[in-house]
Amino acid sequence: MEEQKKLSTTYKILRALGFNYSEEEYGQVSLWRVIKQFFGNIYRKRLEKMMDWPILAPVCPRKLRPWLLRRIGCHVGKNVFIGDYVHVDLNHANLIYIDDYAHVTAGCRLLCHQRNLKDYHVGDNAAKCGYRLGEIHIGKGVMVGMETMIMPGVSIGDGAIIGARSMVLSNIPAYTVAIGSPAKVVKEITQREGSSIITFQE
Structure with a gap:
């Protein structure tokens, strides 16, 4: 009963402040956590805006943006290229891993959470469904081609190419070309004749 009362109080306070957590999540979300997250988001949003400072344009893609993504919480390897207006899931940036020599081009979005519709049925309110990470x-x-969206739980194998404006909903094997919404493999990249070692160069 006491737990239900606490849940109800937290629910009412967060709703009054404009936070739209689902009822399922209110049992796991304290007011302190929300306040902490709120100010953390302000900090991370400021870092994200710095990624597109025009005055630093020459060093943005390979120096500034990868460094800022690390500060936001992403795991970013060496010699990574990050294009203009790339957006990551600020609340869950620690779930993003970008390996060496990867290119994430302009306008891409990397999303690590989405509504969990597993138990969603006719007559239910989708806003009350929890999230899956x-x-x-x-x-x-x-x-990764321009304006592509990568959804939660996706792994893109080494050397793969994702066509522009794709939506990646499932894993993409290494050394393939995938395009579309949802992205589907349309080509497998062959190994160069006489070559047995794979290397990555700038």
């Missing part, structure tokens, strides 16, 4: 793994030398 999933890590995003972008392998070595991956090229």
